[in-house]
Amino acid sequence: MKEFAVFWGCTIQARFPFIEKSTRIVLEAFGLPYRDIDGFTCCPEKSLVNNIDHAAFVLTAARNVALVDELGVDLVSPCTGCVSNLATVKCELNANPKEKSEVNSLLKEVGREFTGKSKLHHLVPFFHDAVGILAIKQRMKRDFSGMKIALHYGCHMIRPSHALRNDDPLNPQKFDNLIRAMGAESLQFLTKLMCCGQGLDRIDEHDKALHFARIKLRELKSIGADALVLCCPSCFLQFDNNQFLMEKEGEKFGIPVIYFTELLGLSMGYTAEELGMTAHRVEVEPFIKKWESMADRPPREEAIEAGLNGPNLIG
Amino acid sequence: MLEATLNLKLLEMCSKCGACFSICPSCMHIPGYDPRAVINDILDGNYEKWLTSRHIWQCLECHHCLEICYQHYGFENAMAALRTIAAKRGIHPTQLKRGWEMFVKTSRLGEPALPARKKLGLPEPKASGADEFKKLLSLLKEKREKKKK
Numbered sequence A: 001m002k003e004f005a006v007f008w009g010c011t012i013q014a015r016f017p018f019i020e021k022s023t024r025i026v027l028e029a030f031g032l033p034y035r036d037i038d039g040f041t042c043c044p045e046k047s048l049v050n051n052i053d054h055a056a057f058v059l060t061a062a063r064n065v066a067l068v069d070e071l072g073v074d075l076v077s078p079c080t081g082c083v084s085n086l087a088t089v090k091c092e093l094n095a096n097p098k099e100k101s102e103v104n105s106l107l108k109e110v111g112r113e114f115t116g117k118s119k120l121h122h123l124v125p126f127f128h129d130a131v132g133i134l135a136i137k138q139r140m141k142r143d144f145s146g147m148k149i150a151l152h153y154g155c156h157m158i159r160p161s162h163a164l165r166n167d168d169p170l171n172p173q174k175f176d177n178l179i180r181a182m183g184a185e186s187l188q189f190l191t192k193l194m195c196c197g198q199g200l201d202r203i204d205e206h207d208k209a210l211h212f213a214r215i216k217l218r219e220l221k222s223i224g225a226d227a228l229v230l231c232c233p234s235c236f237l238q239f240d241n242n243q244f245l246m247e248k249e250g251e252k253f254g255i256p257v258i259y260f261t262e263l264l265g266l267s268m269g270y271t272a273e274e275l276g277m278t279a280h281r282v283e284v285e286p287f288i289k290k291w292e293s294m295a296d297r298p299p300r301e302e303a304i305e306a307g308l309n310g311p312n313l314i315g
Numbered sequence B: 001m002l003e004a005t006l007n008l009k010l011l012e013m014c015s016k017c018g019a020c021f022s023i024c025p026s027c028m029h030i031p032g033y034d035p036r037a038v039i040n041d042i043l044d045g046n047y048e049k050w051l052t053s054r055h056i057w058q059c060l061e062c063h064h065c066l067e068i069c070y071q072h073y074g075f076e077n078a079m080a081a082l083r084t085i086a087a088k089r090g091i092h093p094t095q096l097k098r099g100w101e102m103f104v105k106t107s108r109l110g111e112p113a114l115p116a117r118k119k120l121g122l123p124e125p126k127a128s129g130a131d132e133f134k135k136l137l138s139l140l141k142e143k144r145e146k147k148k149k
């Protein structure tokens, strides 16, 4: 496997260092050739930067990509927004030689060059494609059979598809495949692909942001989801933090929000504490408790066997 | 100004289509949010009134409209163009501006949380590229000023 740099992004490092923790744990456990590199800045965040100054948006992203281009490594990020923004700019520049040479004429003055050669991956499709389901199954100590998981892809893991080109943008499968490989049921529900709505919190519309979270959480509660699993710090903020705020106001959903790397870590035998999950605002206890109680049940094969050969209708 | 950032022919097709309205989360859940009205006004030359509207910022940039669109175009382009014009005139949500200022000043939207890192046993964060980034932004500024002259 080609070496890759991890792009942590601002939000994970500033607000959710425990996500970095669980990500490092699984990268190490799989023995993946990752490294940390100097010099990254904000990806930059699209709504804040691109709306105000498109050229600054492009230039900043191009510089970040140039850092991995120069080292001849690829880039993997556990942040959905970061990958999408970097990939969008890379695609724009690769398709637009004039703009690319303008950007490079500025980058040259600080000794950098954007070639656009390195590959940029989101952690989830990267695990699906490069690590592979077989390798995951081999390292798992205990699966999640019997658990009902609701997935939230996060818009920018897969869209815009012309830039990311990693899954079907309107009917994605890879995250589902991973969850199923871990033995859980991946629930199919109406709001599965609906945007989390966290963006509304960035434009002074907190009530509307809460409302967007509420729509999905309500559905999840009604279909009996054991957890909402995702891999994006913005979506995490929306469903963990904003759910907590609604709970404080008396609106209880009780849906634990679990990062992909945390779920993977649990299945490999790490504890919720080791993975930093105790830092979540919405309790993850109910999920862990139910999962632990499942361990006492006989494995599926045995249960079926018992049903067939044990006492039955005929006697 | 609008013509420079929008493909009016594609927008004209939008005005007859509207397919993405039924997949757009903001159309579904925010009363009054309707890019079809915005598009019609742009085509009629009446876009000014939208520059001060909250609605142009309520596009979540989720790219659903882009992906379902038979022209791979999307409502979002109309909303983004209006946001750009509004921002140039200094009309934008205050939080957005705060984020932008922090970005320009520090090259990031927040610094690594050091005490929490230590508790979790995480390594020292790598150096940021803030200095180089600031130099690039000032080069960009210079280049723009030269162009103006």
Ligand code: SF4
Pocket: B020, B023, B024, B025, B026, B027, B035, B058, B059, B060, B061, B062, B063, B064, B065, B066, B074, B075, B076, B079
């Ligand atoms: S990108 Fe904006 S306009 Fe398009 S579907 Fe999403 S919220 Fe609606």
Ligand code: SF4
Pocket: B013, B014, B015, B017, B018, B019, B020, B021, B065, B068, B069, B070, B071, B072, B073, B074, B075
């Ligand atoms: S963006 Fe595409 S799908 Fe939406 S109205 Fe325009 S043409 Fe139709």
